[in-house]
């Protein structure tokens with residue numbers, strides 16, 4: 001997909017040259033500008049909600065490796081005192097590892113859970129400090145503060161950080177792009193979404209995450225929801241029966 005930093009100069013050069021033409025050569029109707037502005041807004045909105053388009057930042061949304069049949073589980077928004085331990089128990093029993101994108105303030109609230117996540121071979125990663133619904137309107141420095149505070153509490157809790165960041169809600173924009181580049185963070189997305197935060201049905205979530213599963217997929221769950229804990233054992237069984245390994249180490253190697 002075309003990068004924002006390239007397209008913005010193209011867009012502004014068209015706009016400015018058209019305005020100059022209209023002022024000094026021949027008047028152009030305002031209606032000409034409406035589709036131009038609409039295309040620009042659609043492009044910005046698409047890029048904001050489609051991390052995989054990589055319009056504002058580079059991201060990893062799948063990790064296919066030649067000769068391997070591996071999938072990567074990710075759990076967002078924890079740690080949660082109720083569901084994170086249940087999920088860790090299931091993962092431990094199945095002997096698989098995952099990535100936990102933790103919210104900074106939850107790390108401060110439940111440090112022992114974060115230590116357990118790391119001690120059991122999983123990756124603890126950064127999912128902002130507050131997970132604010134307004135983070136899409138934050139300045140670059142405010143986004144940087146959210147990321148830096150969370151890096152500090154991760155390092156303070158488990159001693160190190162892989163500098164992996166997942167933007168809350170998967171929302172990206174120019175400020176978030178600048179913040180992750182300035183802090184040298186690796187952005188991790190997903191390509192299989194469970195919708196476990198909105199779905200009411202275990203069957204629907206399980207069907208969604210099992211259909212079309214393929215090598216390298218990054219699957220998004222939330223360790224703050226009962227649904228993720230409820231279907232996890234069945235999902236792991238399905239993946240194993242289909243011949244997949246479930247191992248987060250390809251993320252460590254990025």
Ligand SMILES: [Zn+2]
Pocket residue numbers: 076077127131168169
């Ligand atoms: Zn989240």
